[in-house]
Amino acid sequence: MAGVADSSRTDLIVSVLEDAFAPLMEADPVAFRGKFRKMAADPHAFYRGSACLYYADVTGGEDPYADERSGRIWIHGDLHVENFGTYLNSDGRMVFDINDFDEAYLGRFTWDLQRFAASLALVGWQKALPEDDVRSLIGRYVRSYLSQVDAYRESEDDDDFALHLDNTHGPIREALVTARLRRRADLLDGATVVDDGARMLREDSSVRRLGKKERAKVVRAFEAYLDTIPEDKRFDRELFYELRDVAGKSGFGIGSAGLPAYNLLVEGYSQALDNDVLLSMKQANVPAVSRFVETRQVDDYFEHEGHRTVVSQRALQVHTDPLLGHTQVDGVGYVVSEVSPYEVDLDWSDLTEPDDIAAVVDLLGRATAKIHCASDEDSSQDLVDFQVEEAIAASLDGRRREFTAWVTDFGMDYATQVREDHALFVDAFRGGRIGVSAT
Numbered sequence: 001m002a003g004v005a006d007s008s009r010t011d012l013i014v015s016v017l018e019d020a021f022a023p024l025m026e027a028d029p030v031a032f033r034g035k036f037r038k039m040a041a042d043p044h045a046f047y048r049g050s051a052c053l054y055y056a057d058v059t060g061g062e063d064p065y066a067d068e069r070s071g072r073i074w075i076h077g078d079l080h081v082e083n084f085g086t087y088l089n090s091d092g093r094m095v096f097d098i099n100d101f102d103e104a105y106l107g108r109f110t111w112d113l114q115r116f117a118a119s120l121a122l123v124g125w126q127k128a129l130p131e132d133d134v135r136s137l138i139g140r141y142v143r144s145y146l147s148q149v150d151a152y153r154e155s156e157d158d159d160d161f162a163l164h165l166d167n168t169h170g171p172i173r174e175a176l177v178t179a180r181l182r183r184r185a186d187l188l189d190g191a192t193v194v195d196d197g198a199r200m201l202r203e204d205s206s207v208r209r210l211g212k213k214e215r216a217k218v219v220r221a222f223e224a225y226l227d228t229i230p231e232d233k234r235f236d237r238e239l240f241y242e243l244r245d246v247a248g249k250s251g252f253g254i255g256s257a258g259l260p261a262y263n264l265l266v267e268g269y270s271q272a273l274d275n276d277v278l279l280s281m282k283q284a285n286v287p288a289v290s291r292f293v294e295t296r297q298v299d300d301y302f303e304h305e306g307h308r309t310v311v312s313q314r315a316l317q318v319h320t321d322p323l324l325g326h327t328q329v330d331g332v333g334y335v336v337s338e339v340s341p342y343e344v345d346l347d348w349s350d351l352t353e354p355d356d357i358a359a360v361v362d363l364l365g366r367a368t369a370k371i372h373c374a375s376d377e378d379s380s381q382d383l384v385d386f387q388v389e390e391a392i393a394a395s396l397d398g399r400r401r402e403f404t405a406w407v408t409d410f411g412m413d414y415a416t417q418v419r420e421d422h423a424l425f426v427d428a429f430r431g432g433r434i435g436v437s438a439t
Contacts, residue, residue, distance in 0.1 A: 016053050024285075048082065066395060070392050077287055077289050081364075097163065097371075106384070122415045145368050163363055182341040184274065207247050225325045229322070261283065264280075281336045315374075321340070323338045
């Protein structure tokens, strides 16, 4: 019977991955061979690259904790332990927060917590932590999340919480210090060359020069993007947005494999070479959760997936990149954002002891509550027109202990499922059953 069950599960894995990625696999099979080989490396890498499979599972399951309101808030959509890091916010402060909003959409608040819980359980297993310790860590994360939700209920300002140099410690503060020491000039020197007193994008295996027709399309898209920057985010310098160079870009991580993208170099604050600004213009993808829920009302709100990604990020992340915007190339939505030298991901490699991980998950739980509670009626969008913190608290009234146990049990059980799925995926990929073959 196990063989029949494995075969049925393999069929589901193959069909969900192909449904999600077929157009991109056809457009760039080499990129997807690379993506799938990275996913094959270990169960957590597979989990990171298969959010579509996660939503195929959780959207069909029972959820006794998300009601009509808390079941329709802005969610990150792909919350795992590696989607946290630093950025320089629009107020000039170095902040540690959740990053990568490509999968953001409206959905149940529980889905972000469940996805993170399974991710933490997978990492705990790969670090050979005892099961009781992993359960304790997930519970700690959920309790920290709920504590921050309560803090938002008691505060009149959803914009008053951030993780920064003055209120963090351990690996999170180390990431912030590392980011602070970064220099824009070093990023520019790695990505550009100076020719006749001006910077130009450096060509390498991931950067290609564009033909006249394609370049003209990208330039028009850049000009349209400028109109999507909010008035209060615009730099009061016409020179800042002067386009200096543009090139095609490839070679992204697991989540963005196969997505067409461009690098754009703009003048920046002045004609001095050390403050030019590097932008990324990347095609936005369909968010995984939207494939498994009713989307008509939400989709009508957006012009295209690039618009959806930008609106989502502005809702979820307070003080976003002032260069964040969207555009279209050949009718397809793209997201434009700065390639910042100040982005440093949380490094889990040296986090091996439960006590050290516990201090980190305390802060990650608070960061998760922040994106949920700052994305409601006080933000500029109007798809969520109620106070999220009140909706979540009402959903869990008198049931917080049971809810914590429910998320913990899900995280442990789903991590076991992911480890089994990973093995089935590797066999299916090696056997040529998934869109692009392993050879």
